[in-house]
Amino acid sequence: MKKFRIAALPFAVYAGIFIVAPIILIFMYSFQGAGGEFTLENFTRFFNFSDPTYLKVLWRSIYLAAISTVICLLLGYPMAYILSKLPNRIRGILSFLFVLPMWMNFLLRTYAWMTLLERTGIINTFLSNLGLPTWDIMYTQGAVILGNVYNFLPFMILPIYNVLIKIDKSVLEASADLGGNGSVTFRKVIFPLSIPGVISGISMTFMPAVTTFVISKLLGGGQNALIGDLIENQFKVTGDWGFGSAMSVILMVLILAAMQIMQRYEDENDGSGGVLL
């Protein structure tokens, strides 16, 4: 069946041109000045500690993505747990209903929140009709977090749910037989076994949240720009491709590092999971 190897050739060519070459180009541009000469200026400009404008944006992106991820975890874990406890038939229908909003164009979903949160939007009209003070959340960091949580919550629920339904029931019975009550079984058995799901949930929410520029632009207004907005700006407005490429390189390195850490954590946990069983 060796002759089938040739079938990968079109992909190898395509990947060379459209996957590998573009990545090389990003690195090339990131070391290029305005006149095409080699320079480190794009990077020194970003890591300028006496004027940390850009570092602040990077920090804000990480900080908002981290808060959004924690909220997703706190909201999503109980939901995944409840779902996993349901009888098979209802579980299928309910998990379908949880995935359904995810298939809706995410710009439309984010726009729907604009309708809800605006100063004259539905929530505020409702509040002022009741004589309550209005909630001015639009164009704040709170709105960006809310947009992140809304868009990425299903990405947290699903992987945890998938791990929870695969937990061997006999392990839970063993824990109960050995005298573990509900909360002990949860802390010592269920939660440790669900860590792989939690880890992939965290990476599936944190990664898109840290790189987004749509949510921050639509819900956060101008003053809550994230690293994604900065990159977008270099390519769509100011035309400083070298600086934009340098920031993309930084973003790539950041994501790779985060994934390495996650991977290591997951591996360690696999080990302890083995001991536990």
Added chain:
Amino acid sequence: MKKKLSPLSIIYSCLIFVFLYAPIAVLIIYSFNASKSRGTWGGFSLKWYAELFSNSDIMSALVTTLTIAVISAAVSVVIGTAAAVGIYYSKRRTKALLTSAANIPMLNADIVTGISLLLLFTFLKIDLGYITILLAHITFNIPYVILSVMPKLRQLDKNAYEAAIDLGATPLRAFFSVIIPEISPGIVTGAILAFTMSIDDFVISFFTTGGGVSTLSIEIYTMAKRGIKPEINALSAIMFLVVMTLLIIVNVRSSNAEKKREQ
């Protein structure tokens, strides 16, 4: 082991449910609002649906979105399926190399993939527009096809192919009449995945478009920044209905298939 749900967990599920569906419900309800302003209810009307279909910007964006989704899915199914077969039978080093190449677009942030392709197209002096969006979509779709076909190849019964050869089939004939039918569920999954990924994409299209070519996502983004027209509410209601119907059909079909397999 099955216990009844506590009232607390029912309330909790309902709250999460409301959180997920409230914005979508709002869009759908407001698509029937006769008043143009979002704060007030002006009575029931279907006029935004009528205006949607006469809005040439939205309609041409819809055509662009659908044709790019269909063409990019078709091309990536062909290249991706062939790639999966080739990778599967390759030596270890080639296999590792090609698999990591396929992983790059899936691991990278969309914004990085988008600008890397923008740099490539500029470097090659290809005018940005329909073709560049299409090439970009094929690029991020192929890995999803490979990912869906690969597990089916691992389940393949090697003897079936050998038997076909022994019975006198040419390798190509054996490939199309033995291997392809076996891996076809993976190919179909890959095609559906590629199609939906293409329809849902905004970021990569946004960076690889030019010359006034818009997909629906780009159109919605531009409108959302300028102030949304109520036609978009009508469009989102229709899209939601279409997606829901498609998903229900897919789910019912797959659960029927499962039942058949169990019997």
